[in-house]
């Protein structure tokens with residue numbers, strides 16, 4: 001089955017509604033997709049209610065104290081600000097998978113590599129279509145996934161419905177249902193298909209990244225990564 005495993009909606013910072021995202025996924029001939037909004041499962045729940053033909057994996061991109069983790073297969077929200085280890089345990093407690101998104105890409109809110117080695121993660125997102133120089137980082141991410149002995153997945157990290165399905169993961173599933181799909185990913189029955197998103201969408205993302213309203217959050221996260229979070 002063909003899935004885009006990393007898609008945002010306007011429940012977080014995408015410009016596109018759940019409906020636009022689902023329509024785009026159908027046009028791209030995906031079998032399913034994971035809705036992974038930042039710190040909310042609202043988009044995933046709406047997609048579960050409204051998707052008819054598509055297989056929706058409910059999810060969230062959780063902002064932990066150490067960086068972002070992609071949670072696949074969770075319907076209960078995980079709050080931001082948890083320790084990374086707590087978030088992974090919370091994801092596993094719901095029967096979900098914890099995936100390291102775009103782990104070697106600088107400037108994004110990624111987990112430190114040293115922490116990736118000690119967390120019980122289930123997969124590595126090796127290709128992210130919206131990343132600048134996507135292929136360069138894909139090679140690094142693949143080496144990391146091999147080094148960690150973890151399955152490889154790909155997603156568009158779409159923040160606009162025009163990029164849904166640019167990257168996808170082919171999952172070899174021999175049974176029906178969410179547990180079977182998640183189990184196949186965890187077992188490494190995955191192949192990735194990748195295309196970099198058009199530069200206009202990347203520019204769009206970059207402008208959002210540089211938006212004055214986003215700057216304080218970015219600066220705060222960068223500071224915390226360098227010097228640690230205060231404990232008060």
Ligand SMILES: [Zn+2]
Pocket residue numbers: 006008061101157
């Ligand atoms: Zn994302």
